[in-house]
Amino acid sequence: MPDLLIELFSEEIPARMQTRAGEDLKKRITDGLVEGGLTYASAAALTTPRRLTLAIEGLLAESPTTREERKGPKVGAPDKAIEGFLRGAGLTRDQLEERDTPKGAVYFATIEKVGRPAAEIIAEVLEATIRNFPWPKSMRWGSGGLRWVRPLHSILCILTDETGAQIVPMEVDGIKTTDTTEGHRFMAPGRFAVSSFEDYAAKLKRAFVVLSPDERAEHIWNDAQNLAFAAGLEVVDDKGLLAEVAGLVEWPVALMGQIDDEFLGLPPEVLQTSMKEHQKFFSVKNPKTGRIERFITVANRETTDNGATILAGNQKVLSARLADAKFFWENDLRVAKSDIAQWTRALENVTFHNKLGTQAERIDRIAALARELASVTGADADQAEKAARLAKADLSSEMVYEFPELQGLMGRYYVEAAGEDAAVAAVAQEHYSPLGPSDDVPTAPLSVTVALADKLDTLTGFWAIDEKPTGSKDPFALRRAALGVTRLILENDLRLSLDRFFDSQLVRAESAINDSLPKSSVEDLLEEIADHGVFGAAFQTVKEKLGDGPTADFLKLENKVPDASDDLLSFFHDRLKVFLRDEGIRHDIIDACIAMDGNDDLNLLVKRARALNAVIATEDGENLVQGFKRANNILTQAEEKDGVEYSYGADIKFAETDSEKALFGALEAAQAKIDPALKAEDFPAAMSAMADLRGPVDAFFEDVQVNTDNDILRRNRLNLLSQIRQVCSSVADLSRIEG
Numbered sequence: 001m002p003d004l005l006i007e008l009f010s011e012e013i014p015a016r017m018q019t020r021a022g023e024d025l026k027k028r029i030t031d032g033l034v035e036g037g038l039t040y041a042s043a044a045a046l047t048t049p050r051r052l053t054l055a056i057e058g059l060l061a062e063s064p065t066t067r068e069e070r071k072g073p074k075v076g077a078p079d080k081a082i083e084g085f086l087r088g089a090g091l092t093r094d095q096l097e098e099r100d101t102p103k104g105a106v107y108f109a110t111i112e113k114v115g116r117p118a119a120e121i122i123a124e125v126l127e128a129t130i131r132n133f134p135w136p137k138s139m140r141w142g143s144g145g146l147r148w149v150r151p152l153h154s155i156l157c158i159l160t161d162e163t164g165a166q167i168v169p170m171e172v173d174g175i176k177t178t179d180t181t182e183g184h185r186f187m188a189p190g191r192f193a194v195s196s197f198e199d200y201a202a203k204l205k206r207a208f209v210v211l212s213p214d215e216r217a218e219h220i221w222n223d224a225q226n227l228a229f230a231a232g233l234e235v236v237d238d239k240g241l242l243a244e245v246a247g248l249v250e251w252p253v254a255l256m257g258q259i260d261d262e263f264l265g266l267p268p269e270v271l272q273t274s275m276k277e278h279q280k281f282f283s284v285k286n287p288k289t290g291r292i293e294r295f296i297t298v299a300n301r302e303t304t305d306n307g308a309t310i311l312a313g314n315q316k317v318l319s320a321r322l323a324d325a326k327f328f329w330e331n332d333l334r335v336a337k338s339d340i341a342q343w344t345r346a347l348e349n350v351t352f353h354n355k356l357g358t359q360a361e362r363i364d365r366i367a368a369l370a371r372e373l374a375s376v377t378g379a380d381a382d383q384a385e386k387a388a389r390l391a392k393a394d395l396s397s398e399m400v401y402e403f404p405e406l407q408g409l410m411g412r413y414y415v416e417a418a419g420e421d422a423a424v425a426a427v428a429q430e431h432y433s434p435l436g437p438s439d440d441v442p443t444a445p446l447s448v449t450v451a452l453a454d455k456l457d458t459l460t461g462f463w464a465i466d467e468k469p470t471g472s473k474d475p476f477a478l479r480r481a482a483l484g485v486t487r488l489i490l491e492n493d494l495r496l497s498l499d500r501f502f503d504s505q506l507v508r509a510e511s512a513i514n515d516s517l518p519k520s521s522v523e524d525l526l527e528e529i530a531d532h533g534v535f536g537a538a539f540q541t542v543k544e545k546l547g548d549g550p551t552a553d554f555l556k557l558e559n560k561v562p563d564a565s566d567d568l569l570s571f572f573h574d575r576l577k578v579f580l581r582d583e584g585i586r587h588d589i590i591d592a593c594i595a596m597d598g599n600d601d602l603n604l605l606v607k608r609a610r611a612l613n614a615v616i617a618t619e620d621g622e623n624l625v626q627g628f629k630r631a632n633n634i635l636t637q638a639e640e641k642d643g644v645e646y647s648y649g650a651d652i653k654f655a656e657t658d659s660e661k662a663l664f665g666a667l668e669a670a671q672a673k674i675d676p677a678l679k680a681e682d683f684p685a686a687m688s689a690m691a692d693l694r695g696p697v698d699a700f701f702e703d704v705q706v707n708t709d710n711d712i713l714r715r716n717r718l719n720l721l722s723q724i725r726q727v728c729s730s731v732a733d734l735s736r737i738e739g
Contacts, residue, residue, distance in 0.1 A: 183207020
């Protein structure tokens with residue numbers, strides 16, 4: 001079986017596009033080959049800044065001949081139906097075969113596809129792949145119509161077997177396939193021929209090209225670590241930068257340079273960000289002090305002066321960049337120390353969203369919510385409000401304007417410089433967290449408080465203006481915000497009713513949306529929500545207080561806020577299902593717990609779901625669910641038939657069998673354990689007590705006929721089934737469990 005080697009050689013491909021391009025090349029070529037009847041043993045894609053390479057082993061030399069039998073219309077069918085069948089089969093009428101079937105004579109077609117040489121199929125697939133390659137951005141050049149990420153110079157395509165290598169003939173816009181490629185642009189210019197993938201990789205290495213991006217990355221990292229270690233320093237780990245730099249060079253040469261002393265006093269994050277974003281330099285720190293003292297750049301060639309000229313140029317450019325950063329840092333520090341509040345005032349002129357007002361107005365909402373949340377998180381309310389008002393001050397700073405990715409982190413420096421407590425300063429950095437599923441969750445009460453307030457304000461604000469995620473689109477990262485709230489609650493073991501905080505923040509958002517809402521009434525409503533904890537009661541109190549005074553816009557809140565709050569809670573429940581799926585908790589188990597009271601307390605909900613999941617994983621738990629469903633189905637059908645609800649309680653004096661009598665006792669014992677366990681929120685104990693019913697319930701159904709002819713016994717047994725449903729349903733809604 002021959003092996004296939006393809007190389008698409010061009011001008012430099014942006015590093016961020018290379019990995020995906022290699023995957024796309026592999027998928028499109030292999031899918032096309034398989035569709036054409038060519039199977040293969042293995043395939044691997046490799047990339048460098050100037051080439052996409054695909055190596056396929058064990059390819060069939062030709063596609064097999066296939067025969068397909070296709071059933072057509074009945075004999076005597078309209079001509080149009082027969083002609084359509086012939087077109088689809090690619091046959092003429094005389095090639096059809098008539099066969100008798102139980103439903104009459106039918107036309108059959110036998111379609112034979114003759115096998116084709118691999119080279120013929122490869123040429124077709126490769127041309128289609130090149131012409132339709134899914135680059136995020138592409139360009140045309142010269143007079144041809146081909147679009148590619150950068151000008152495409154050559155196409156290498158060879159099939160290699162025991163007899164040698166042959167070029168697969170093909171041409172795209174004047175570029176013909178060859179068996180040649182090029183090495184390093186400067187260190188080994190000129191083309192050379194190759195005969196196999198092994199020959200190709202070896203000759204590229206001799207021509208100063210490391211084909212594998214993983215090998216280039218490993219080489220860069222090892223050399224960088226060795227340079228730093230020799231100076232008693234260490235390289236700051238940055239996997240993203242390492243992958244990017246590996247995509248910028250074909251022959252990596254690591255060089256370590258100096259940072260001028262005047263810049264060593266800058267915060268390490270400023271140095272690291274400036275060098276990474278603008279220069280693609282690795283930061284090198286002193287492990288004893290944590291200070292960034294040097295940098296490592298990766299050249300794309302070896303030089304006779306061992307990189308001295310390259311380093312000198314890089315250090316000159318870096319000094320200019322860092323001079324700007326130093327200017328921003330010193331200016332910002334002066335502002336922070338004299339009047340940091342001027343930055344928050346400046347946010348009055350910065351729009352957060354055209355329907356939700358300015359950043360300053362948003363900060364007001366976050367600060368108000370932070371005060372309310374403080375009682376739940378254990379933070380001081382005054383400190384929480386202060387921290388919330390300062391947390392986003394750095395958005396007005398020059399440093400964050402230049403480096404937006406430093407927001408929060410610079411805020412911590414500036415709030416500390418303003419003389420605030422370290423805990424208040426930490427909020428500026430930590431309130432953005434967690435940013436993703438693997439990000440650390442804040443644990444300090446102040447940071448937790450403001451992080452919750454920030455994310456809840458984002459969610460309620462966009463729910464208020466009906467800007468919700470749809471399908472795969474989530475431009476405001478609301479799914480991430482909901483996951484952040486969930487993790488903050490669960491990992492800090494917080495107990496809070498989300499509904500209550502949704503309501504107050506939705507009212508604040510509505511006030512931002514609609515200027516005609518009377519501010520005094522809104523404030524009264526917020527106070528009532530804080531006192532009552534329930535929007536309906538709070539709104540009714542304010543409405544009665546206003547008498548005939550409420551405006552039409554104010555009255556709209558009566559339905560709008562509860563509807564938005566319920567919808568947002570459903571969104572949280574959906575995200576929770578995704579979050580708990582990694583723990584192996586099925587969505588139906590979560591649904592069974594969502595159906596219970598207190599489902600806006602995520603901590604309570606998750607504890608109940610974990611306990612139910614553990615019980616259902618046991619034989620007793622699984623069988624009890626089946627017993628419950630049987631009882632529930634019999635009871636539901638009887639209630640529909642009789643038009644009554646059997647919930648009056650069964651009487652043991654009508655019990656006939658030992659198993660029936662035993663079930664009475666088991667239900668009473670279970671309820672006696674479940675009630676205090678639920679009150680104490682000891683869900684494992686409550687679930688265990690429920691699972692203990694498995695034996696008595698099974699025995700009851702084995703021995704007893706519920707729908708007996710004796711009406712007294714039937715009603716008593718139906719009421720007994722009602723007790724089973726009542727006892728189990730006090731723990732979870734088992735009717736929602738699948739299976």
